[in-house]
Amino acid sequence: VDAATQRARADTLRQLHHGAGALLLVNAWDVASALVVERAGFPAVATSSSAVASALGYPDGERIGAGEMLAAVGRIAPRLRVPLTADMEAGYERDTDGLATLVGRLIDAGAVGLNLEDGLDPGTGQLVPLAEAVERVRVVREAADAAGIPLVLNARTDVFLEMTHDRDTALDEAITRLGAYRDAGADCLFPIGARDPATIAVLVRELSFPINILAGPGAPSIRELETMGVARVSLGGGPQRAALATLARIGAELREAGTYQSLQGGLSHQELDDLVAASWRDGPTG
Amino acid sequence: VDAATQRARADTLRQLHHGAGALLLVNAWDVASALVVERAGFPAVATSSSAVASALGYPDGERIGAGEMLAAVGRIAPRLRVPLTADMEAGYERDTDGLATLVGRLIDAGAVGLNLEDGLDPGTGQLVPLAEAVERVRVVREAADAAGIPLVLNARTDVFLEMTHDRDTALDEAITRLGAYRDAGADCLFPIGARDPATIAVLVRELSFPINILAGPGAPSIRELETMGVARVSLGGGPQRAALATLARIGAELREAGTYQSLQGGLSHQELDDLVAASWRDGPTG
Numbered sequence: 001v002d003a004a005t006q007r008a009r010a011d012t013l014r015q016l017h018h019g020a021g022a023l024l025l026v027n028a029w030d031v032a033s034a035l036v037v038e039r040a041g042f043p044a045v046a047t048s049s050s051a052v053a054s055a056l057g058y059p060d061g062e063r064i065g066a067g068e069m070l071a072a073v074g075r076i077a078p079r080l081r082v083p084l085t086a087d088m089e090a091g092y093e094r095d096t097d098g099l100a101t102l103v104g105r106l107i108d109a110g111a112v113g114l115n116l117e118d119g120l121d122p123g124t125g126q127l128v129p130l131a132e133a134v135e136r137v138r139v140v141r142e143a144a145d146a147a148g149i150p151l152v153l154n155a156r157t158d159v160f161l162e163m164t165h166d167r168d169t170a171l172d173e174a175i176t177r178l179g180a181y182r183d184a185g186a187d188c189l190f191p192i193g194a195r196d197p198a199t200i201a202v203l204v205r206e207l208s209f210p211i212n213i214l215a216g217p218g219a220p221s222i223r224e225l226e227t228m229g230v231a232r233v234s235l236g237g238g239p240q241r242a243a244l245a246t247l248a249r250i251g252a253e254l255r256e257a258g259t260y261q262s263l264q265g266g267l268s269h270q271e272l273d274d275l276v277a278a279s280w281r282d283g284p285t286g
Numbered sequence: 287v288d289a290a291t292q293r294a295r296a297d298t299l300r301q302l303h304h305g306a307g308a309l310l311l312v313n314a315w316d317v318a319s320a321l322v323v324e325r326a327g328f329p330a331v332a333t334s335s336s337a338v339a340s341a342l343g344y345p346d347g348e349r350i351g352a353g354e355m356l357a358a359v360g361r362i363a364p365r366l367r368v369p370l371t372a373d374m375e376a377g378y379e380r381d382t383d384g385l386a387t388l389v390g391r392l393i394d395a396g397a398v399g400l401n402l403e404d405g406l407d408p409g410t411g412q413l414v415p416l417a418e419a420v421e422r423v424r425v426v427r428e429a430a431d432a433a434g435i436p437l438v439l440n441a442r443t444d445v446f447l448e449m450t451h452d453r454d455t456a457l458d459e460a461i462t463r464l465g466a467y468r469d470a471g472a473d474c475l476f477p478i479g480a481r482d483p484a485t486i487a488v489l490v491r492e493l494s495f496p497i498n499i500l501a502g503p504g505a506p507s508i509r510e511l512e513t514m515g516v517a518r519v520s521l522g523g524g525p526q527r528a529a530l531a532t533l534a535r536i537g538a539e540l541r542e543a544g545t546y547q548s549l550q551g552g553l554s555h556q557e558l559d560d561l562v563a564a565s566w567r568d569g570p571t572g
Contacts, residue, residue: 026537030316031343036530040537050555055341057317057361059563060555075343215546222544235549239536242552243529244322250525251312251326258508260501263521266528269336269346277345 001078001110006149010112013044013083013152017188017210017231022222025085025234029055033240034076034084035275036267045080047073049087049115051240060237066092066102070109077110079279085113085152090128096139103143103151113152115190116140118177120162127157127164127177134180141185152188154212154232155181160193171199175206182209188232195219197228204229287364287396292435296398299330299369299438303474303496303517308508311371311520315341319526320362320370321561322553331366333359335373335401337526346523352378352388356395363396365565371399371438376414382425389429389437399438401476402426404463406448413443413450413463420466427471438474440498440518441467446479457485461492468495474518481505483514490515 001009016023026042028034029051037045050060052072058064069088077084086106093099106114118133120126127133137155144151157177159165165173178189190212191203197220204211210231213219216238225233250262267275287295302309312328314320315337323331336346338358344350355374363370372392379385392400404419406412413419423441430437443463445451451459464475476498477489483506490497496517499505502524511519536548553561 024540026533026540028533030341032340032526032530033533036533037537040534041541042537050559054318054558054562055316057365057562057566059566060559063566079343217546217550219546222540235536235540235546237555237558238546238549238552239533240318241555241558242536242549243532244318244558245552246529246532247312247319247322247525248326248553250521250528251323251328254310254312254508254521255327260503260505260521260524263524263528264503266524266531267534269523269527272340272523272527272530273336273346276340276343280343280345280349 003148006107006110006112009083010150010152013085013113014150014187016043016083017152022226022230023232024222025232026239027051027087027235027237028076029240030072031075031079031279032272032276033243034080035279038080038082039275042082044083044085044113045076046085046113046115046234047076047087048235048237048240049089050237052087054237054240062089062092066105070102070105073106073111074109083112083152084110085115085154086111087115089115090117090119091136091140096135099136099139100143103140104147107144107147107149107151111151112149113154113187114140115154115156117156117158117190117192119158120164125164127159127162127173130177130180133157133177134184137181137184137186153186154188154190155184155186156190156192156212157181158192160191160199171202174203178203178207178209182207188212190214192236197224200225200230201228289434292393292396292398295369296436296438299371299399300436300473302329302369303438308512308516309518310508311518312525313337313373313521313523314362315526316358317361317365317565318558318562319529320366321565324366324368325561328368330369330371330399331362332371332399332401332520333362333373334521334523334526335375336523338373340523340526348375348378352391356391359392359397360395369398369438370396371401371440372397373401375401376403376405377422377426382421385422385425386429389426390433393430393433393435393437397437398435399440399473400426401440401442403442403444403476403478405444406450411450413445413448413459416463416466419443419463420470423467423470423472439472440474440476441470441472442476442478442498443467444478446477446485457488460489464489464493464495468493474498476500478522483510486511486516487514
C-alpha cells in the first residue's frame, strides 16, 4: 500500500464516522476472517486485539506484545481494498517516545486507524491518570500527522469496564476523559461497556462527537443506536467467539452423534481459496 | 515439550489408530481453535494446511512455505496436552535432504505426527511418480526415527482428488500407492476424496491397515465408517470454513437487520481468555 493510497484510506475511514448511518465494524482476527468481512460488503474492517491475541495463543491484555500484534496487522491490511483499523490496546509502549515509534510501525503495517485505550495503571489498580492518558492521545495524533498518514484515532476509556467507579461517578468520569481525548486529537470516542440507552444518549449529547459503541446480544439495535446519534458500532471479540462456538458444536456433534450437520452451510474450499487468492498478489514471505 | 513427553505423545497418537473406535480429528487452524477442539474432549488435534494457510493469507497448495507453516505448528503444539499432528502438504522441500531437515524442524515445533501427500508433479501435471513418492515416505520415516521421535506418518494419495485417473483405474492406483506407502513406513493411509462406502470398504480390505477418511456433510457417519473398519476420520478445512460462515452470517445480519442474533451462543470473553491463559505458561515471544 503506497502512501497516497494509505492517506486516501485514512480519509475514507474518517468520513465513515460522519455518514448518514453508523460505521459498522465486524472485528476480524486473521486474514481469512478479514476477507470474509470485506466480502460481506463492509466499507472498513477492524481487528479485535483479544481475538488476534487468542488466535496466536495469548490471553487478553497486552500479553501478545507489539511485535506480534503489528505482524498480524501487517498480514491483514495489505490484503484489503478497504481501510483497516487496528485495536492496539493501551499502545504497548509505556514511554511516549516508544509510543510515537509504535505509530510509525503501525503505519508501516498498513493500518489507517487505531483504538487506544486508557486502561488500568498496574501500579495503582486505578485508571491511568487523565493527564497521562491525554498526553498519549496527543502523542499518537502528532506522530501520525508528522508521518503524513492521518490515522483515525478511536480513543477508548475503560471506566465502564474496569469498575473503578461507582455508577453515579462513572458517567461523569467517562465524559471528562472522553472530552479530554477529543480535545487532544481523537477522531472517535469509545466508552467500552456503555450499553444502556440512557447512558449512551447522555454521552452522545455531552460529547457532541462521534461515539463508538461495543454492541452484541442485549445491546440496542443498529437502528436504535443510529437514532441516538451513535457514529460507530463494533463487535469486539464477539465474532471470533461465535465462530469458535461453531467449532465447538462441530466437535460435540462429531463425538456424540457421529454426524456432520454443524458443518453444513460452510464456505466451500473453492470459495475461500478464491477469496484468499484474489487478495494474494505477492509471493510467500515466510 | 521435552523429548520424553514428545515420544510419549507420538506413541499415544499411534495407539489411537488401533483403538476400539476411530480416531476423530477436528482440524484446527490457530491456537484458539486448537484449544477449543482439545477442550471438546478429543484425544488429539490435527491442523488443516489449507485452513492454516488461509488464516495467514495464503491460498492452498504450499504457497505458505515451510517457515510460516512450521511457525503456526510451533505456536499450537506447546499449548496442548494432547498430541498434535500437522498437515505438511507435500513436504515443501523437493529434495530428500531438505525433506529430512524439515522433519527435524517439525519435531522441534512440537508435532508428533504429520500428513504427507503425493500430489501433482508440476512438470507433468500427473501425480508424483510412485518411486519418488515412496522414497519421500521412507525419508520421513527414517528422519523421524533417527531423531528419536516416532512421528505418526499419515501418507496421503491425491489420486481421488486430482482426477488424474478415470473411475476404474483410480481405485487400483490408490491401492498400489497406499500399499507402497504402508510398506515404506507410513502409520496410516489417507485416500483423500474417497467417500462412497463401496470404495472405502475395498480400500480397508485390500490394505489391511489404518485408513484415514476425510468426512463432512454427505459422507458416511462415524458409526458407518467404524463399522467399515476406518481407523481415523478428519474434517480438513471444513471446520474453519463453517466458522467463517458464522462470521459471514453475523455480518449479513448486522448490515441487513441491524441485530445480533447470530452472535448468540458464542464463548464468553472470560471462557476463551481462561482457556488461552491456562495454556500460556511462558512470556510473550514476539
